[in-house]
Amino acid sequence: MKQNKKPSRLSKAIVEMAKDMRSGDMVDEETYKKITSRHLGLKEKVDVETLTGDDIRAMREQAHMSQSVFAHYLNLTADYVSKLERGLKHPKGPALVLLNVIHRKGIETITG
Amino acid sequence: MKQNKKPSRLSKAIVEMAKDMRSGDMVDEETYKKITSRHLGLKEKVDVETLTGDDIRAMREQAHMSQSVFAHYLNLTADYVSKLERGLKHPKGPALVLLNVIHRKGIETITG
DNA sequence: GTAATTATAGTACCATAAACTATAGTTGCA
DNA sequence: TGCAACTATAGTTTATGGTACTATAATTAC
Secondary structure: OOOOOOHHHHHHHHHHHHHHHHOOOOOOOOOOOOOOOOOOOOOOOOOOOOHHHHHHHHHHHHOOOOOOHHHHHHHHOHHHEEEEEEEEOOOHHHHHHHHHHHHHHHOHHHHH | OOOOOOOOOOOHHHHHHHHHHHOOOOOOOOOOOOEOOHHHHOOOOOOOOOOHHHHHHHHHHHHEEOHHHHHHHOOOOOHHHHHHHHHOOOOHHHHHHHHHHHHHHHHHHHHO
16 A cells, blocks of 8 residues: 655756646646656545436436436447446446536536 | 337437437436447447556646545556556557547536 | 337346556656 | 655556446336
8 A cells, every 4th residue: 555655845846836837827838847646645535526426316306417428428339328427336437426516516517 | 118109210310310419418317218339330349549548647646636535536456557658558448438438528527 | 100219127147447467768856 | 955745657456436237117109
Protein backbone atom coordinates (compact mmCIF):
# COMPACT_ATOMS: atom_id res chain seq x y z
CA MET A 1 0.00 0.00 0.00
CA LYS A 2 1.17 3.46 -0.79
CA GLN A 3 1.86 6.22 1.61
CA ASN A 4 0.05 9.41 1.02
CA LYS A 5 2.91 11.69 1.52
CA LYS A 6 2.79 15.30 2.38
CA PRO A 7 2.59 17.46 -0.70
CA SER A 8 5.44 19.91 -0.76
CA ARG A 9 4.73 23.60 -0.77
CA LEU A 10 6.23 24.12 -4.17
CA SER A 11 4.47 21.19 -5.71
CA LYS A 12 1.15 22.37 -4.45
CA ALA A 13 1.71 25.77 -5.97
CA ILE A 14 2.43 24.23 -9.34
CA VAL A 15 -0.81 22.36 -9.39
CA GLU A 16 -2.79 25.43 -8.47
CA MET A 17 -1.01 27.50 -11.04
CA ALA A 18 -1.58 24.93 -13.72
CA LYS A 19 -5.23 24.79 -12.86
CA ASP A 20 -5.63 28.52 -13.04
CA MET A 21 -3.79 28.84 -16.29
CA ARG A 22 -5.65 26.02 -17.87
CA SER A 23 -9.05 27.31 -16.89
CA GLY A 24 -8.15 30.87 -17.58
CA ASP A 25 -6.71 29.90 -20.93
CA MET A 26 -4.17 32.65 -20.66
CA VAL A 27 -0.98 30.74 -21.14
CA ASP A 28 -0.09 28.30 -23.87
CA GLU A 29 -0.16 24.64 -23.07
CA GLU A 30 3.56 24.04 -23.12
CA THR A 31 4.70 26.52 -20.54
CA TYR A 32 3.82 24.74 -17.39
CA LYS A 33 4.99 21.47 -16.04
CA LYS A 34 3.28 18.18 -16.18
CA ILE A 35 1.23 17.21 -13.21
CA THR A 36 2.52 14.00 -11.71
CA SER A 37 1.38 12.02 -8.76
CA ARG A 38 4.34 13.42 -6.94
CA HIS A 39 2.66 16.79 -6.97
CA LEU A 40 -0.76 15.59 -6.12
CA GLY A 41 -0.92 13.79 -2.83
CA LEU A 42 -2.42 10.87 -4.65
CA LYS A 43 -4.06 8.48 -2.32
CA GLU A 44 -5.91 5.35 -3.21
CA LYS A 45 -9.21 7.04 -2.78
CA VAL A 46 -10.91 8.33 -5.86
CA ASP A 47 -13.33 11.18 -5.62
CA VAL A 48 -16.33 9.35 -6.98
CA GLU A 49 -19.29 8.32 -4.94
CA THR A 50 -20.70 4.85 -5.20
CA LEU A 51 -24.16 5.16 -6.64
CA THR A 52 -26.96 2.86 -5.60
CA GLY A 53 -29.45 1.31 -7.97
CA ASP A 54 -32.03 3.81 -6.80
CA ASP A 55 -29.64 6.65 -7.50
CA ILE A 56 -29.12 5.46 -11.03
CA ARG A 57 -32.81 4.97 -11.58
CA ALA A 58 -33.49 8.46 -10.29
CA MET A 59 -30.92 9.88 -12.65
CA ARG A 60 -32.45 8.08 -15.59
CA GLU A 61 -35.98 9.16 -14.73
CA GLN A 62 -34.82 12.69 -14.27
CA ALA A 63 -33.52 12.51 -17.81
CA HIS A 64 -36.89 11.12 -18.89
CA MET A 65 -35.37 8.22 -20.70
CA SER A 66 -36.17 4.56 -20.94
CA GLN A 67 -33.49 2.12 -19.89
CA SER A 68 -32.83 1.48 -23.53
CA VAL A 69 -32.22 5.12 -24.41
CA PHE A 70 -30.24 5.79 -21.27
CA ALA A 71 -28.05 2.78 -21.98
CA HIS A 72 -27.59 3.95 -25.53
CA TYR A 73 -26.02 7.22 -24.51
CA LEU A 74 -23.78 5.53 -21.99
CA ASN A 75 -22.73 2.92 -24.52
CA LEU A 76 -24.15 0.19 -22.35
CA THR A 77 -26.84 -2.41 -22.86
CA ALA A 78 -30.36 -1.89 -21.57
CA ASP A 79 -29.98 -5.22 -19.92
CA TYR A 80 -27.12 -4.00 -17.82
CA VAL A 81 -28.88 -0.79 -16.83
CA SER A 82 -31.76 -2.86 -15.56
CA LYS A 83 -29.37 -4.89 -13.45
CA LEU A 84 -27.70 -1.77 -12.11
CA GLU A 85 -31.00 -0.29 -11.01
CA ARG A 86 -31.98 -3.49 -9.27
CA GLY A 87 -28.63 -3.68 -7.52
CA LEU A 88 -27.58 -6.90 -9.17
CA LYS A 89 -24.51 -5.31 -10.65
CA HIS A 90 -22.35 -2.51 -9.39
CA PRO A 91 -20.57 -0.05 -11.66
CA LYS A 92 -16.89 0.52 -11.10
CA GLY A 93 -13.99 2.13 -12.85
CA PRO A 94 -14.78 4.37 -15.82
CA ALA A 95 -18.49 3.54 -15.79
CA LEU A 96 -18.75 4.86 -12.26
CA VAL A 97 -16.93 8.05 -13.20
CA LEU A 98 -19.24 8.54 -16.12
CA LEU A 99 -22.31 8.11 -13.95
CA ASN A 100 -20.84 10.58 -11.48
CA VAL A 101 -20.38 13.15 -14.22
CA ILE A 102 -24.01 12.77 -15.20
CA HIS A 103 -25.05 12.94 -11.59
CA ARG A 104 -23.16 16.15 -10.94
CA LYS A 105 -23.43 17.91 -14.27
CA GLY A 106 -26.43 16.43 -15.98
CA ILE A 107 -27.01 14.13 -18.90
CA GLU A 108 -26.48 16.94 -21.37
CA THR A 109 -22.79 16.59 -20.66
CA ILE A 110 -22.69 13.46 -22.74
CA THR A 111 -25.66 13.88 -25.06
CA GLY A 112 -24.79 17.34 -26.23
CA MET B 1 -44.37 1.28 -14.26
CA LYS B 2 -46.89 3.97 -13.94
CA GLN B 3 -47.06 6.52 -16.61
CA ASN B 4 -48.01 10.05 -15.86
CA LYS B 5 -51.57 10.66 -16.85
CA LYS B 6 -53.23 11.03 -20.16
CA PRO B 7 -51.99 8.89 -23.00
CA SER B 8 -51.29 11.12 -25.92
CA ARG B 9 -50.86 10.17 -29.53
CA LEU B 10 -48.34 12.77 -30.42
CA SER B 11 -44.98 11.15 -30.59
CA LYS B 12 -42.47 12.97 -32.65
CA ALA B 13 -43.26 16.41 -31.37
CA ILE B 14 -42.68 15.27 -27.83
CA VAL B 15 -39.01 14.66 -28.31
CA GLU B 16 -38.47 18.07 -29.82
CA MET B 17 -40.53 19.71 -27.17
CA ALA B 18 -38.71 17.91 -24.43
CA LYS B 19 -35.41 18.94 -25.85
CA ASP B 20 -36.44 22.56 -26.04
CA MET B 21 -37.89 22.59 -22.58
CA ARG B 22 -34.91 20.92 -21.08
CA SER B 23 -32.45 23.29 -22.61
CA GLY B 24 -34.67 26.28 -22.11
CA ASP B 25 -35.35 25.29 -18.55
CA MET B 26 -38.81 26.77 -18.75
CA VAL B 27 -40.95 23.87 -17.70
CA ASP B 28 -40.59 21.63 -14.69
CA GLU B 29 -39.24 18.15 -15.11
CA GLU B 30 -42.46 16.27 -14.55
CA THR B 31 -44.61 17.72 -17.26
CA TYR B 32 -43.31 15.95 -20.28
CA LYS B 33 -43.24 12.33 -21.15
CA LYS B 34 -40.38 9.95 -21.06
CA ILE B 35 -38.19 9.62 -24.09
CA THR B 36 -38.18 6.08 -25.37
CA SER B 37 -36.35 4.43 -28.20
CA ARG B 38 -39.61 4.48 -30.06
CA HIS B 39 -39.36 8.22 -30.28
CA LEU B 40 -35.71 8.33 -31.13
CA GLY B 41 -34.99 6.30 -34.18
CA LEU B 42 -31.98 4.87 -32.50
CA LYS B 43 -30.42 1.59 -33.27
CA GLU B 44 -26.93 0.27 -33.02
CA LYS B 45 -24.98 3.37 -33.86
CA VAL B 46 -23.58 5.28 -30.94
CA ASP B 47 -22.23 8.74 -31.43
CA VAL B 48 -18.76 8.12 -30.06
CA GLU B 49 -15.61 8.02 -32.05
CA THR B 50 -13.05 5.30 -31.59
CA LEU B 51 -9.95 6.91 -30.18
CA THR B 52 -6.48 5.68 -31.08
CA GLY B 53 -3.65 5.27 -28.64
CA ASP B 54 -2.11 8.45 -30.00
CA ASP B 55 -5.36 10.30 -29.47
CA ILE B 56 -5.46 9.23 -25.86
CA ARG B 57 -1.84 10.10 -25.31
CA ALA B 58 -2.44 13.52 -26.83
CA MET B 59 -5.38 14.08 -24.53
CA ARG B 60 -3.36 13.15 -21.51
CA GLU B 61 -0.42 15.33 -22.49
CA GLN B 62 -2.76 18.20 -23.18
CA ALA B 63 -3.96 17.81 -19.62
CA HIS B 64 -0.34 17.77 -18.48
CA MET B 65 -0.75 14.67 -16.46
CA SER B 66 1.32 11.58 -15.97
CA GLN B 67 -0.30 8.28 -16.83
CA SER B 68 -0.74 7.71 -13.14
CA VAL B 69 -2.63 10.92 -12.52
CA PHE B 70 -4.67 10.62 -15.67
CA ALA B 71 -5.62 7.09 -14.73
CA HIS B 72 -6.55 8.25 -11.28
CA TYR B 73 -9.17 10.68 -12.52
CA LEU B 74 -10.60 8.12 -14.92
CA ASN B 75 -10.69 5.52 -12.19
CA LEU B 76 -8.35 3.29 -14.13
CA THR B 77 -4.89 1.90 -13.47
CA ALA B 78 -1.77 3.54 -14.85
CA ASP B 79 -0.92 0.20 -16.26
CA TYR B 80 -4.00 0.14 -18.39
CA VAL B 81 -3.54 3.70 -19.62
CA SER B 82 -0.09 2.71 -20.79
CA LYS B 83 -1.55 -0.17 -22.74
CA LEU B 84 -4.25 2.04 -24.25
CA GLU B 85 -1.69 4.54 -25.49
CA ARG B 86 0.41 1.81 -27.03
CA GLY B 87 -2.62 0.35 -28.75
CA LEU B 88 -2.48 -2.92 -26.88
CA LYS B 89 -5.93 -2.40 -25.49
CA HIS B 90 -8.94 -0.65 -26.94
CA PRO B 91 -11.50 1.18 -24.83
CA LYS B 92 -15.12 0.28 -25.36
CA GLY B 93 -18.44 0.90 -23.71
CA PRO B 94 -18.55 3.46 -20.92
CA ALA B 95 -14.77 3.95 -20.95
CA LEU B 96 -14.96 5.08 -24.55
CA VAL B 97 -17.79 7.48 -23.79
CA LEU B 98 -15.85 8.94 -20.91
CA LEU B 99 -12.80 9.50 -23.09
CA ASN B 100 -15.01 11.11 -25.70
CA VAL B 101 -16.40 13.52 -23.15
CA ILE B 102 -12.89 14.52 -22.16
CA HIS B 103 -11.91 14.79 -25.79
CA ARG B 104 -14.80 17.08 -26.63
CA LYS B 105 -15.22 19.04 -23.42
CA GLY B 106 -11.92 18.83 -21.66
CA ILE B 107 -10.59 17.11 -18.57
CA GLU B 108 -12.15 19.72 -16.33
CA THR B 109 -15.46 18.02 -16.96
CA ILE B 110 -14.46 15.22 -14.65
CA THR B 111 -11.88 16.83 -12.42
CA GLY B 112 -13.96 19.83 -11.47
C1' DG C 1 -56.31 -7.15 -32.65
C1' DT C 2 -51.44 -7.25 -32.80
C1' DA C 3 -46.99 -5.88 -33.47
C1' DA C 4 -43.42 -3.44 -31.18
C1' DT C 5 -42.11 -1.71 -27.28
C1' DT C 6 -40.40 -1.52 -21.80
C1' DA C 7 -38.82 -3.80 -17.89
C1' DT C 8 -37.64 -7.84 -15.31
C1' DA C 9 -35.36 -12.32 -14.89
C1' DG C 10 -31.76 -16.15 -15.07
C1' DT C 11 -27.92 -18.16 -17.00
C1' DA C 12 -23.56 -18.50 -19.54
C1' DC C 13 -19.77 -16.28 -21.22
C1' DC C 14 -15.91 -13.09 -22.85
C1' DA C 15 -12.81 -9.19 -23.14
C1' DT C 16 -11.85 -5.32 -20.51
C1' DA C 17 -9.40 -4.00 -16.92
C1' DA C 18 -6.91 -5.27 -12.69
C1' DA C 19 -3.06 -7.36 -10.34
C1' DC C 20 1.39 -8.73 -10.24
C1' DT C 21 6.13 -8.77 -11.47
C1' DA C 22 10.24 -6.86 -13.55
C1' DT C 23 13.22 -3.46 -16.00
C1' DA C 24 15.21 1.09 -17.32
C1' DG C 25 15.20 5.91 -17.33
C1' DT C 26 13.99 10.22 -14.78
C1' DT C 27 13.25 13.52 -11.11
C1' DG C 28 13.27 15.53 -6.29
C1' DC C 29 15.57 16.43 -2.31
C1' DA C 30 19.09 16.03 1.36
C1' DT D 1 26.71 13.33 -5.34
C1' DG D 2 23.53 9.51 -3.64
C1' DC D 3 19.30 7.49 -3.29
C1' DA D 4 14.56 7.11 -2.88
C1' DA D 5 10.48 7.69 -5.39
C1' DC D 6 8.66 8.51 -9.44
C1' DT D 7 7.39 7.49 -14.83
C1' DA D 8 6.83 4.41 -18.47
C1' DT D 9 7.17 0.02 -20.69
C1' DA D 10 6.63 -4.99 -20.75
C1' DG D 11 4.85 -9.84 -20.01
C1' DT D 12 1.89 -12.81 -17.74
C1' DT D 13 -1.98 -14.07 -15.10
C1' DT D 14 -6.40 -13.29 -12.98
C1' DA D 15 -11.07 -11.48 -12.00
C1' DT D 16 -15.32 -9.41 -12.93
C1' DG D 17 -17.83 -5.83 -15.26
C1' DG D 18 -20.58 -5.96 -18.88
C1' DT D 19 -22.55 -8.65 -22.85
C1' DA D 20 -25.40 -12.14 -25.05
C1' DC D 21 -28.95 -15.07 -24.90
C1' DT D 22 -33.54 -16.49 -23.82
C1' DA D 23 -37.97 -15.93 -21.79
C1' DT D 24 -42.04 -13.60 -19.60
C1' DA D 25 -45.50 -9.95 -18.47
C1' DA D 26 -47.21 -5.35 -19.01
C1' DT D 27 -47.69 -1.32 -21.74
C1' DT D 28 -48.28 1.36 -25.99
C1' DA D 29 -48.89 2.66 -30.91
C1' DC D 30 -51.16 1.74 -35.22
